[in-house]
Structures are given as C-alpha cells and as structure tokens.
Amino acid sequence: MKRIYIFKRFERFWHWSQAALIITMLVTGFEVHGSYDLLGFKTAVTTHTTAAWSLVWLWVFAIFWHFTTGEWKQYIPTTDKVAAMFRYYLTGIFTDAPHPFKQTRLSKHNPLQKLAYLFVLAVINPLIWITGWFYLFYNDWAAWGVDFLNLEYVAFFHVVAAFMMLIFVIAHIYLGTAGHTPTAHIKAMITGWEETED
Amino acid sequence: MNIPAKKIYRGLLLIGCFLASSVSANVAPAEPAAAAAASTAPAVVMVEETEARKSTSTADHSKFEELKKNFKNGPEVTKACLTCHTEAAQQVHSTKHWTWEFLNPATKQKLGKKNIINNFCTSVTSNQTFCSACHVGYGWSDDKFDFTSENNVDCVVCHDTTGKYKKLPGLSGHPNYEVMEWPPHSGKFREPTDLKTIAQKVGKTSRATCGACHFYGGGGDAVKHGDLDSSLKEPQKYLDVHMDAKGLDFSCGKCHLSDSHEVSGSRYAPTAVDDNGALMRGDKGDRNPTTCVACHGKAPHPPGTAAVEKLNSHTDKIACQTCHIPAYARGNKATKMTWDWSTAGKLDEEGHRIQKRGSDGNVIYDSKKGDFTFERYVIPEYVWFNGEVKFTLFGDKVDTNNVVKINEFQGSAGDPDSRIWPVKTFRGKQPYDVGNETLGVFHTAGGDDSAFWGNYDWDKAMAWGMKAMGVEYSGEMVFVETEMSWPITHMVAPKEDALKCDQCHRENGRLQNIGGVYMPGTNNTPMLDWLGYAAALMALIGVLIHGGIRYYMSKRG
Numbered sequence: 001m002k003r004i005y006i007f008k009r010f011e012r013f014w015h016w017s018q019a020a021l022i023i024t025m026l027v028t029g030f031e032v033h034g035s036y037d038l039l040g041f042k043t044a045v046t047t048h049t050t051a052a053w054s055l056v057w058l059w060v061f062a063i064f065w066h067f068t069t070g071e072w073k074q075y076i077p078t079t080d081k082v083a084a085m086f087r088y089y090l091t092g093i094f095t096d097a098p099h100p101f102k103q104t105r106l107s108k109h110n111p112l113q114k115l116a117y118l119f120v121l122a123v124i125n126p127l128i129w130i131t132g133w134f135y136l137f138y139n140d141w142a143a144w145g146v147d148f149l150n151l152e153y154v155a156f157f158h159v160v161a162a163f164m165m166l167i168f169v170i171a172h173i174y175l176g177t178a179g180h181t182p183t184a185h186i187k188a189m190i191t192g193w194e195e196t197e198d
Numbered sequence: 199m200n201i202p203a204k205k206i207y208r209g210l211l212l213i214g215c216f217l218a219s220s221v222s223a224n225v226a227p228a229e230p231a232a233a234a235a236a237s238t239a240p241a242v243v244m245v246e247e248t249e250a251r252k253s254t255s256t257a258d259h260s261k262f263e264e265l266k267k268n269f270k271n272g273p274e275v276t277k278a279c280l281t282c283h284t285e286a287a288q289q290v291h292s293t294k295h296w297t298w299e300f301l302n303p304a305t306k307q308k309l310g311k312k313n314i315i316n317n318f319c320t321s322v323t324s325n326q327t328f329c330s331a332c333h334v335g336y337g338w339s340d341d342k343f344d345f346t347s348e349n350n351v352d353c354v355v356c357h358d359t360t361g362k363y364k365k366l367p368g369l370s371g372h373p374n375y376e377v378m379e380w381p382p383h384s385g386k387f388r389e390p391t392d393l394k395t396i397a398q399k400v401g402k403t404s405r406a407t408c409g410a411c412h413f414y415g416g417g418g419d420a421v422k423h424g425d426l427d428s429s430l431k432e433p434q435k436y437l438d439v440h441m442d443a444k445g446l447d448f449s450c451g452k453c454h455l456s457d458s459h460e461v462s463g464s465r466y467a468p469t470a471v472d473d474n475g476a477l478m479r480g481d482k483g484d485r486n487p488t489t490c491v492a493c494h495g496k497a498p499h500p501p502g503t504a505a506v507e508k509l510n511s512h513t514d515k516i517a518c519q520t521c522h523i524p525a526y527a528r529g530n531k532a533t534k535m536t537w538d539w540s541t542a543g544k545l546d547e548e549g550h551r552i553q554k555r556g557s558d559g560n561v562i563y564d565s566k567k568g569d570f571t572f573e574r575y576v577i578p579e580y581v582w583f584n585g586e587v588k589f590t591l592f593g594d595k596v597d598t599n600n601v602v603k604i605n606e607f608q609g610s611a612g613d614p615d616s617r618i619w620p621v622k623t624f625r626g627k628q629p630y631d632v633g634n635e636t637l638g639v640f641h642t643a644g645g646d647d648s649a650f651w652g653n654y655d656w657d658k659a660m661a662w663g664m665k666a667m668g669v670e671y672s673g674e675m676v677f678v679e680t681e682m683s684w685p686i687t688h689m690v691a692p693k694e695d696a697l698k699c700d701q702c703h704r705e706n707g708r709l710q711n712i713g714g715v716y717m718p719g720t721n722n723t724p725m726l727d728w729l730g731y732a733a734a735l736m737a738l739i740g741v742l743i744h745g746g747i748r749y750y751m752s753k754r755g
Contacts, residue, residue, distance in 0.1 A: 034705060034721030041700035041719050046505045089744075094751040139511035142614070152716040156723060163730030167737045174741035178748075 006108050007192040011071070014062050015189055021058065022165065024051045029162050033155075052132060074107070075121060077114050085112040093178065103196050113175075120168055128161035260398035269393035271375055272336045273349040278397065280348060287348035289459040295334045295356075297345065298322065300466045304586055309466045314589055317604055317626040317680040318416040318537060321592075321639040324666035328643040330371040332411040339370040341666070354393075356407050357400040363391060364410075368643065405441060406431050408450040420531035424576060424622040425688040429529020437529050439692045455487040463488035468685055470517065470585035471615050490518040515715065517583070517617040519687050521697040525575045526622060526686050532560050532572035537626040540677035542568035543654040566642075566651045568627075578620030578686045580712050584609035592667055593636050596678070601625075602637070604682035611714020618712055620686040627679055629656065631664060633672020637680075639663040 007015070024047065030036065031044035039047065066072040084100035089112075091097070101110035109117065134146070134154050141147040179185040180195065188194035259265055264278040280287055294300045299310035311329070315321045322329045323341075330338040336350045337343060344350065352371060354363050365373050366380060366388075373391040374380070380388045409431055416422030420429075435442040440452070454463045463486065472491035485492070498518070499509040512521075527533040545565055546552050554563040560572040586608040596602045609616030629638030641662035643651050650659035656675060664671040702709045703719030710720070721727070 032703075032718050033723075033727075034703075034719040035727060037700075037704075041703045042505060042698065045508065045699065045718075046503070049504045094747055096752075139514060150716070155716060155718065156726060159723065159726060159730070163726075163734060166730075166734045170734065170737045170741060174745060177745065 001195050003193050003195055004103070004105060005192055006103065006105060006188060006194045009192070010061075010065055012189060012192055014058065014065070017058055018055065018062075021051045021055045022169065024048075025055070026162065026166055026169070029159075033159055033162075049136065052136065074109055075114060075117055077118050078111050080111060082111045082115070085110055089178075099180075103194060116168070116171075120165075124161050124164045124168065127157060128165065131155075131158035131161065255401060259400050262398075265394070265397045267394065269397060272352055272354065272372055272393070275393050275397045276336075276349050276351055276353050279353045279400075283353075286353065286459065287351040290334060290351045291345070291348075293334075293460050295459075295461070296351065298333065300464070302467050302587075304467065305588060307589055307591065309589060309591075313591060315592055315604065315637045315639065317624060317628050317682050318422060318534075319642060320539075320628055320637075321663065323639050324641040324663045325643050327370045328367040331365040331367040331369065332414075333371045336371045354396055354400065355410065356403050358396055358407055359399050359401040359404070360396050361406060363396050364388075402449070403451055404449050408454075412450075416534060418534075420527060420529070421534045422624075423684055423688075424526040424533035425523065425684075425686045427527070427529050427531045427533070429531055430688065433529065435692055436695065437689060437691075439690050453488050453493075462486055465684060466587065468583075468585050468587070470583045470609065470619060471617055494518070514614075515618060517619045519685070519690075520580065520618050520620050522690050522693075523578070523620055523686050523688075524691055524695060524697050524701075525577050526620075526689055527574045527576050528689050528691075530574065532558060532574045533576065533622070534570055535573050535576070535624065536569075536571045537567065537624070537628075538569040538677075539629060540568060540627045542566060542650070543656070545654065565654065576622070577708065579623050579683075580618050580709055581607045581621055581683070582609035582611055582613070582616045582712065582714065583607045583619040583621075583685070584613055584616040590637065592639060593634075595635055596630075596637065598630060598676065598678050601679045601681050602630075604637075604680050607683055607685075611712070618709065621683040622686055623681055623683045625679070625681050627677040629660060629675050630678040631660065631669075631672050632674040632676055634664070634669055636669075637678070638675055639667045641666070 028039065028044040028048040028051070031038050032041065032048055038044070081100050088097065088100050092100075099110075103110070131154050134141070134149060135151070135158055137144070138151060141149055176185045176189070177183070179188075184195055262282075264281050267278075269275045269278070276287070290296050294310055297310065298312040299308065301307075302309055311322050319325070319329070326341075326343070327339045334352045334355055335343075335347075336352055337347075338350075352365070355365060363373055365371055366378070373393075374388055375390050375393075377390060378388050380386060409426070409428060412423070412426050413419060413428045413430065414421070415426070420427030429437060430441055432443040433441050435445050440446050440448040451461075454461050456462065469486040469489050472486070472489040473496065474485060475491065476495040477485055477487055477492040490498070496513065497510045498513070499506045501507060501510070541563070543565060544552060544563075551565040552563060553561055553565070556562040556572065558572065558574075561570060562572070563569050588606045588608060590596055590602060590604055607619070607621065629640055630636070631638045638660055640650060640656070640659040641648050642659065643649055645652075646662075647653055648655075648658040648662040650656065653659070657671070657673065660675055661671040697708070700719065701707060703717060705721045707717070707720060709717060716722070
C-alpha cells in the first residue's frame with residue numbers, strides 16, 4: 001500500500017461545496033418545477049437562485065485554479081483502457097481483480113471517469129447553465145432582444161439537464177465506493193490522500 | 199370660552215370611558231356637567247371620530263345667507279349653490295355622472311349607463327324613475343329629461359356630510375320632500391328631507407357619499423361589484439389598507455383624483471397597464487391618476503433580496519390587484535354572483551309575490567327578479583386584460599346557443615400591454631327578443647300596468663321597454679345565458695395578506711386557466727417527469743444491484 005497526495009486543499013473545498021450546491025439545487029429545483037412541496041415555492045426559488053449565484057462564484061475560482069495549476073489537463077479524454085475499465089466494472093470488481101488504471105498525481109481520473117466528467121462539462125453543464133441563465137433573467141428577454149424564446153422550452157431543457165445531473169450524482173456517489181475499500185475514495189476526497197496498490 | 203360646550207362634553211366622556219377614574223376626577227371640576235352626562239356615553243366614540251374628520255374648508259356654509267332658508271326641493275338648493283359656485287353645474291354636465299354616456303375612444307362604442315344592457319336590472323331605458331335615484335340630477339323620469347338644466351344638477355348627493363340625504367327609487371332622482379312610507383309597505387315612515395340643514399353642512403365628497411350609489415350598485419349593498427360595499431364606509435385595515443378608517447383613511451377622491459368635477463378612473467376604459475412610473479405633480483398629459491403605479495411607481499416592492507426583486511419583475515405580467523386583492527367581498531357582506539331572470543314571476547297560491555331567503559339571510563328568490571346566488575370572500579377569476587372592454591350593446595347580433603358576453607375583456611398572454619387581472623364575473627339569464635335578434639329591454643318598475651314588478655307579464659314589459667328603445671317588440675322572447683365582468687381593484691389587503699407565490703405556482707393554482715404563459719411549479723411536463731424519474735430510478739436500481747453483487751462476492755470470497 002502506498003499513500004499519495006492526490007486532491008489538494010482547494011480542490012477538496014471545490015468538490016464538497018460544489019456537491020452541496022448541486023444537491024441543494026436538485027432538491028430546490030425539482031420543487032420549483034412542481035415535483036413536490038418541501039420548502040415552499042418561495043423558499044425553493046430563493047434558495048435555488050442563491051445557490052446558483054454561489055456556484056457561479058465557485059466556478060470562477062475553480063476555472064482560475066484549473067488554468068493556473070494546469071489541472072485542466074486532467075479532463076482531456078483518452079480511449080486508452082476504456083474497454084478495460086468497462087470489463088473491470090462488469091466483472092473484475094466482483095472478483096477483486098487488479099484495477100486496470102493506476103492513479104498518479106498527474107493522472108487522477110480513470111479513463112471512464114474522464115469521459116464522464118467531460119460529458120458533464122461539455123453537455124450537462126452548458127445545457128443547465130445556458131437554460132438556467134435565461135430562466136433567471138426571464139424578465140430581461142425583451143431588453144436582450146431574445147423574446148422569441150419561450151420559457152416553456154427553456155424550462156423543459158433545464159429540467160432535462162437536471163435529470164441528467166441527478167443520474168450523474170447517483171452514479172458518482174456509487175462509484176465513490178468502488179475503491180479498494182468502500183470508503184477509500186471518499187476518505188481521499190476528504191483528506192487528499194489516496195491509498196493505492198504499489 | 200371659545201370651545202363649544204358640546205365638544206368638551208364629548209372629550210370628557212371619552213376620557214370617562216377609557217381612562218382611570220382618577221383622571222376624570224381631575225378633569226371633572228372644570229366642567230361638572232360632564233360627570234352627569236357620562237352615563238349616556240357609549241355612542242360618543244363614533245361621534246368623536248366623525249368630528250375628527252371635520253372639514254378643513256375655509257367656508258362655513260351654515261353662515262351663508264343663501265342657505266338660511268327652507269328649501270322646498272332639491273333644485274332650489276342647487277340654485278342657491280350656483281349663486282356662488284357659478285360654473286359647477288356646467289362642469290357636472292360634461293361628466294358621465296350626469297350624462298350616463300361614455301364614448302369609448304378606442305372602440306367607438308357608445309357606453310354609459312344610458313346605453314349598456316347589463317345582466318342585473320338590465321337597462322335604464324323605460325325605468326328612469328327608479329334608476330335615476332343614482333343620477334346626479336333631479337327629475338330624470340323619461341327620455342324627455344332636459345340635460346341642459348343647471349338647477350336639475352344634484353349637488354347635495356355627492357357633497358352631503360350629514361348622511362341624511364337619500365334619493366329614493368321611484369322619485370326620479372329626488373329625495374322625499376313629504377312624509378313617505380319607506381321601504382314600501384314596511385309601516386316605517388321617513389320624515390321630509392331636511393334640506394336646510396343638509397345644505398348648510400355640505401362639504402367634500404367622502405366614502406359615504408360616493409358609496410351611497412357605488413356601494414349599492416345592482417340594487418343593494420355589495421350586490422354588483424363585490425369590491426365595493428358599505429363595509430368600506432369605516433373599514434378596518436385588513437379590508438382596505440388605504441381606506442383603513444383608523445389608518446390612512448383615504449377618501450375615494452384620494453385615488454380618484456378629480457378636476458372640474460371630472461372624476462378619474464373608469465370601468466368602461468380602464469387603465470390595465472401603467473408603465474410610466476409614479477405620477478409627479480406637474481406632469482403633463484392625460485394619464486389616469488387612479489392607478490396603483492401613479493403613486494407606487496414601477497418597482498413598488500422596496501428592492502433588496504432576490505425574492506423582492508422577483509416580485510417587482512412580476513409586474514410585467516401581473517396587475518398589482520391580482521396579488522394584493524386575494525379575494526373580494528371581504529367585508530362580510532355577500533355579493534351577488536348569479537341572477538336568473540327566467541324564473542321570475544312565480545306567485546304563491548293567492549297570487550302574491552314570493553320572497554325566499556337563504557340560510558345567510560340573503561334573498562335567493564324574488565318573484566320580481568328570479569333566482570339569485572350570493573357569495574362572500576370570493577376568489578376572483580383571472581383574465582389577460584389590456585384595458586379594452588368590448589360590450590354587446592342593444593341591437594348587436596349574438597349567438598344565443600352560447601353564453602352571451604355582455605362585455606369582454608380584451609388582451610392576451612403574448613401582448614406586452616396585457617396584464618393578468620382579477621375580475622368578478624357575474625352570470626345570469628335574461629330576456630332576448632328573438633324577432634329583433636337583440637338583448638331585450640323591458641320595463642321593470644313603475645306604477646303602470648306594463649311594469650314587470652307588479653304585473654309579472656313579460657310580453658307587456660318587453661313591449662314597453664323595446665318601444666322605449668325605438669323598436670317594436672317581436673312578440674317572441676327567450677332567456678339567454680349572459681356573462682359580465684368587472685375588474686377587481688378595491689379592497690386592497692395589507693401586504694401580509696397578499697397572495698403567496700405558491701397560490702399560483704402550484705398544480706391547480708389560481709392561474710391554472712389563464713393560459714399562454716409558462717408557470718414554474720405547476721408541474722406541467724408530466725411526460726418528461728415520468729421519463730426523468732424512471733431513468734434516475736433505473737440508475738439507482740442499477741448501482742444497488744452492482745453494489746449488492748460486490749457485497750455478496752466479497753463475503754463469499
């Protein structure tokens with residue numbers, strides 16, 4: 001067993017605060033959508049809006065951090081070992097077969113993880129942010145000259161993206177237990193230190 | 199001593215009522231009579247309140263020689279008024295309070311009480327002796343009334359401060375000058391109207407004077423409008439935040455700003471949208487000063503939190519009234535919601551008029567009028583409205599198979615000049631002249647043998663009424679279903695009682711029928727939701743199975 005320092009302090013802060021904000025926005029967002037009655041519509045809306053602005057700020061810092069540290073390269077996708085990863089999750093993981101991917105400081109994410117995060121970055125996030133931004137500034141559409149838009153469709157795609165995010169969160173939390181022990185990854189995300197096989 | 203003794207009594211009585219006995223003991227010696235009078239105290243508080251609202255006028259009309267006489271009738275009073283207020287009658291002549299006519303500048307429809315047929319008492323024509331109890335004039339009994347007569351303007355009905363001046367239906371706009379049984383056959387008698395006292399105490403208009411007609415529209419207290427009834431004479435704050443008698447205490451004229459007797463605000467051509475911001479003194483133009491925006495401006499909710507900003511941004515879709523008048527008829531008086539004329543005329547076995555009352559005491563059937571329903575605390579209906587109201591007038595073709603819209607509020611979701619407005623929609627059935635293809639005009643009241651209220655003969659009543667409209671009655675009538683709407687704009691609740699977000703933003707919320715606008719929270723994409731939750735559930739089941747196998751294998755392994 002070897003311990004390596006994978007997740008730096010800002011990264012951990014970013015991860016967990018983003019997790020809290022996204023879960024908050026899922027809970028309040030589906031209430032605003034009308035799926036259930038939990039906090040009350042008004043509180044749901046204001047909480048959702050506040051969380052959205054908080055996430056905007058968090059992202060401003062995160063983007064800055066990724067570019068200044070070069071960590072953005074962690075999200076460059078690769079096809080190398082993707083099939084091996086699939087096989088691992090379908091069979092190897094049950095029989096304690098060796099993990100096909102070796103985590104290092106320069107390569108934190110396994111190939112499937114990279115693809116999943118790229119999908120979040122390139123598909124879910126743009127969809128959710130663009131629709132969310134127009135949703136938030138609904139009253140300014142005329143001033144922006146975009147009043148050809150229809151809130152019904154904007155809201156529709158915002159909700160579509162929200163469902164994708166919900167599914168991502170479910171899968172992400174589960175795969176967080178797929179380390180060499182169920183809590184290994186989660187601990188690493190808290191302390192920054194990952195235990196890997198030699 | 200300058201202060202009238204009466205006033206001191208009242209002041210002391212108040213103190214006597216509300217303060218500790220030691221206080222009244224301190225005061226009593228100054229005016230010993232007060233202690234004796236204290237036993238008759240209870241009504242004093244109200245008197246005192248009225249006194250507090252005393253006129254600030256620079257003229258005491260009781261000192262005017264012209265008013266120190268025993269007037270025989272109303273026109274004599276007016277004549278006296280006009281000796282000083284030389285232009286007043288002519289000013290009144292140009293208002294719709296006098297003409298009962300209104301030309302809608304946008305639709306060119308000729309409206310006004312004189313012209314429209316509503317679905318309450320339906321039509322003024324042929325019934326003037328009764329209807330003109332609410333006309334600001336004397337003597338309008340038929341189509342020969344002289345609308346140029348200055349002395350026939352009724353000054354007092356709007357400027358009375360005594361509350362003793364009453365124009366009675368059937369007297370063509372006059373109050374009673376002799377002893378008169380009122381209500382008819384009640385065994386109660388009204389003394390002749392004391393015109394001298396009333397004339398000497400004239401003053402500004404008030405909620406009571408405007409309300410003397412406007413609270414009683416449709417034939418009784420609260421009947422027609424729903425947002426105007428006698429509970430607004432001395433309302434508490436919950437009922438109307440502006441008129442609150444112990445608070446802001448607005449008179450009608452505070453909002454319905456008047457100039458040269460022209461009173462602002464209109465139900466024929468309402469201002470549905472006011473995008474101009476607060477109306478500043480000196481602003482030129484012909485803006486309606488009777489809008490919420492004219493005082494509160496375009497961003498009425500003080501800026502601050504995101505929630506408040508959201509309220510301000512709602513004003514591009516929603517009239518202030520929609521949230522701030524959560525219900526009408528909130529003064530504990532029931533307003534009429536339906537009126538079915540088709541059942542009128544049923545008599546008891548002896549051929550006498552029948553009157554039935556509902557459990558709340560309101561008349562629900564009257565041989566003279568038919569069936570009614572009443573409601574209190576009514577949730578309004580909501581419509582897109584751009585300020586234009588189209589009426590179905592006499593002679594207009596209608597489709598009798600459908601509900602006839604006596605008036606129709608124009609506007610739509612896509613129109614930037616439309617807002618969502620609360621309305622009272624009144625429904626009923628009323629006569630329709632089949633041969634002439636028009637809403638019927640019939641003769642309701644009068645001592646003659648054709649008036650429906652007395653003879654219960656539709657054909658006679660119709661023949662008379664249609665003739666008064668200049669048309670020969672075809673001899674065939676049916677009852678058509680009709681609908682008429684009024685914007686709800688009075689009875690503005692305190693902000694705590696305004697609608698909450700989720701009264702509309704929910705499934706089956708208040709605006710569920712408004713259409714044309716996407717409303718978050720109304721759960722309106724069931725298909726997407728079903729698919730989305732199914733996918734999420736499958737993901738959850740998938741990871742649980744995967745995790746289950748991992749657990750099982752690790753235990754076995």
